[in-house]
Amino acid sequence: MNRVKVVIFILIVAAALGVWAAEVGGAPLVSLGNAPDLSGAISQSLVATSNGTLPQAGSDFQINDTKYLDNKTWAASKITLTDKSGNSIDAVVVLRQIKNTYQVVLGPGTAFSADVTKSLPADVIKYLRNAGVVIYSLPGAQP
């Protein structure tokens, strides 16, 4: 009788684990926490591929302001990055809508060369200037 009970017990446990394995299929359920708009896109562009760490909005950086520009085909955000020592750096990041997603194309930074920014739409450049970003010309560059 005890032997029968043990066998039934093992069968039930095995069946239950089998159902679990079949349904979940080695693919864990992932849920994403709430965060400001574009923070996910900014995080993804900042992923450290050397160790696979992903900076998170709210802890590794804060988004202070986001503006959608040029008929929402561009976006720019003022962010504050915090390093492991607790030092904060304010910066601006520029995103462009590419294939229905916003991707970081410039920054984060506080100064960009005129060579790089010349292809940006006028209202993006205006946002950068208003945000205090320095747009500089490299020596010998064409004005």
Added chain:
Amino acid sequence: MTPETKRLLNIVGGLVLVVAIAMAGWGVYVSQTSGILSVSSGDQNAVITISQTGRQAKVIGTGSAKVHLKTGDYQVGVSSSGRQGFAVVHVTTKQTSSVSLNPVSSPQLPSVSTIDFEGMDAFIDQGLSSDQVNAIKQAFFNFNPVAKKVIVDTASLQPGPHNPNTDIGFSTVFKVSIDSISYKGLVHYADLNSARLYLYDPVTNKQVFDSGSI
């Protein structure tokens, strides 16, 4: 076996049974209320991340990944050695959505190379040099840095008016569309290295652009 041991075994066995049944129940719940996202990359070192609008991003694997997700659109990213690739994938309940992504060069700021040009070789047939064709491409970029497609109507190219007594250089007139907007174009050139692009409204003939000498 003492009664104490028997009781302990019964309790442990009961707990194992409860946990196993709970795991099975959880597995059924997950499979019935979410879909599967399967991501693969040709770069086995690529870090795979996902995010959504208004949500945090998360790393889900390296090289390949398979996760259950609630229904919705997700931005999938792969990153490796400074290169990145992105795609938007829709996940549907009880279905598997698969995407293969490779890290390419970082998202580009607009440049001449991000514009798709068609028909530009026709200028070579008109006698312009490849340097001049590149100058014309630069001129189109300067006119519209965020243009995606420039199509020159190759059948429309013909020499422009030329008075040998007064005119320095030559010109070619043509029709062109920039992101499906039509223009009349004129390229003026006097040597083998530079060119100047003029664009006109095809209806009013009003000049809308002068590139200057490039």
